[in-house]
Amino acid sequence: MNLSMISASVTMGQLQRKMDTLSHNMANSNTTGFKRREATFSDLLFQQVNNNTDTRYETGRLTPNGIRVGAGAKIAQTALRMEQGAIMQTGRELDFAIAERDHFFEVESVENGQATSYLTRDGSFYLSEDPQNPNALTIVNAKGDFLLDGGGNRFTLPMNFSEIKLSATGELEAILNDGTTQDLGQLQLIRVLKPHLLEAAGDSGFKIPDLAGLGFAEADVFEQVAGDEGRLIQSSLEASNVNIGQEMTELVNTQRHYQFNARALSMADEMNGLINGIRR
Structure with missing residues (x-):
């Protein structure tokens, strides 16, 4: 040849x-x-x-x-x-669009009893029965993986709620049937400072590799930020940033x-x- x-x-x-x-x-x-x-x-x-x-x-x-x-x-x-995709209004309370680039939701997946977390910008969430408390609800994505709050914990909602609101500071609140408000926790985002290090995990998800093996400290790669109104838009979703033409x-x-x-x-x-x- x-x-x-x-x-x-x-x-x-x-x-x-x-x-x-x-x-x-x-x-x-x-x-x-x-x-x-x-x-x-x-x-x-x-x-x-x-x-x-x-x-x-x-x-x-x-x-x-x-x-x-x-x-x-x-x-x-x-x-x-990481260019920003278009923001589409949906009218669903559990749809959240991220309005800042390089920011992600943290979601927990459980496989064979092992809990692992990954990052995603898909803000379409749903309610599911809490496996740890059959009298309460939790927030999951379409795959059934759990949305995590600012402390790395799952959200827990009472059964008798009528509405879910996102406050200006990024707190999720449930309006109960009697009109009272219950704080559900801080909706947290992960800001990735070096997005080129992210590894694809499937279904628009990403995982952070072994940073120690790559010679990076966690503070150099990502940080936790509050999902306040400047970064999140409730009842909306971010579309893909793919331009078909x-x-x-x-x-x-x-x-x-x-x-x-x-x-x-x-x-x-x-x-x-x-x-x-x-x-x-």
């Missing part, structure tokens, strides 16, 4: 990864709180092939002597883009680049066939 075939085949594999990323973005264009990813490329190793030149014929030349032969391109990184244009361009490299691979194969068919 010659160098032209190597360069084309390697680049085609990386372009396929970019098309997968674009397709993933487009498939989640209607997913609440989804954040798109963007793939960027860099050159692989290359070598400079120089030839013995006759300086008499190099007068006025602007390009360097020889030829630069590369081995294709690779995806340098797939960056998480932009993603479709990028997908078409990527497909064209893929076709060009496929054609280069085919032409190199044809040339090899011609060379092999030469007879003395």
Whole structure:
């Protein structure tokens, strides 16, 4: 296999990864709180092939002597883009839209008796029976995972409530049937200072990796902030930040680049066939 075939085949594999990323973005264009990813490329190793030149014929030349032969391109990184999505009013008391970038809800998942937490910007929550108190309710997401308050605890609501309100300071309050108000706890957000460290956990969720192994302190990566009215909007949801038109244009361009490299691979194969068919 010659160098032209190597360069084309390697680049085609990386372009396929970019098309997968674009397709993933487009498939989640209607997913609440989804954040798109963007793939960027860099050159692989290359070598400079120089030839013995006759300086008499190099007068006025602007390009360097020889030829630069590369081995294709690779995806340098797939960056998480945290631009704010559109805010949509829903009218549901348990819908909360985050109005600040790099802020997330903390949600607790229980699997095989083990409780683990993850971050999400999907603010669509529901009421479910509290497994620790059958006479009370708790707040969960669509997967049944528990929303956590400022102390890392689950919210507990009485059965006899008529309304849930978010105060200006980020406190959740339940209006009971008798008109009294019961404080449910502080609705907390996690501000991630280095969002590029987040690891995808599925369903628009993210987990924080082992910071000690990466050489980071927790204070350098995230902090807890109150979900006050400047950061949260009740009865609303944040839409995905995917722009279908932009993603479709990028997908078409990527497909064209893929076709060009496929054609280069085919032409190199044809040339090899011609060379092999030469007879003395």
